[in-house]
């Protein structure tokens with residue numbers, strides 16, 4: 001298979017590239033390196049199965065030329081920080097336009113399969129029960145979530161209008177080696193700077209599902225292989241959840257620190273657009289035979305160890 005991976009130099013994208021390469025596929029990474037890092041894909045450079053295109057999805061000419069002759073597109077490129085939306089709402093405009101350009105380039109080049117990294121943020125503020133893919137109405141409360149939902153809509157409409165197939169995975173919080181944002185990364189950086197005090201955004205009681213990177217890549221490829229509808233929509237996460245306060249304790253513990261003062265910014269949300277409690281129903285992908293190897297809190301603990309060795 002010849003795979004085109006947008007955002008392939010990023011956290012999740014680079015792990016996907018490792019796995020696609022290991023499975024014997026040809027891989028093109030298309031990345032503007034806004035948050036991606038060369039060191040994540042270094043091992044593949046100059047290998048016969050690998051090609052790197054340093055470019056932006058907003059550059060339609062480059063995109064149209066480079067996407068030719070691929071079998072499948074894995075679309076992971078996005079500005080990944082949900083918190084940015086409050087200060088820079090135009091991140092949604094960039095991500096939606098990038099996705100449109102990509103789908104249009106696929107249409108022009110007769111590429112029929114697209115796999116997309118969506119997010120739990122499309123669900124918005126929801127009841128505190130496990131949510132299945134059938135939940136609605138979908139009313140995101142962050143501009144990041146709104147952009148993801150708009151991209152899902154574009155993918156669905158292109159698939160139906162131009163006879164393409166789409167796989168949409170709504171990820172939980174993905175954690176692990178090479179992660180460059182998110183709560184674990186933030187806590188480690190803050191504690192490295194000041195090991196006596198840790199600032200926690202909100203009241204620390206936010207509770208969400210965390211998914212280990214290996215499970216994320218396995219789940220995505222599993223869903224891609226096992227389902228062949230026109231649109232294949234899956235929640236990809238863990239059954240359980242982990243509270244932010246527990247994550248803080250785990251980070252402090254793994255760093256061997258004692259008597260750390262926890263300082264809360266207050267309020268039930270970490271930032272505007274933060275959904276304080278979210279739980280997935282993952283029975284749809286489980287019914288195909290997939291389950292995560294690590295539960296939510298094991299994923300967090302493992303990711304802390306990974307990141308402590310890296311940053």
Ligand code: NAD
Pocket residue numbers: 006007008009010011012013030031032033034035036037055056057058075076077078079080098117118119120170171172173174175180182
């Ligand atoms: P990341 O920032 O590490 O990766 C995103 C990559 O996309 C980066 O390499 C960046 O340079 C590239 N990129 C961004 N805009 C681009 C553009 N216009 N043109 C070309 N390249 C561009 O983030 P990640 O955590 O690996 O996230 C990967 C995908 O998964 C994103 O779509 C993100 O929204 C989604 N997602 C991530 C999580 C998570 O917990 N990490 C959860 C839900 C969804």
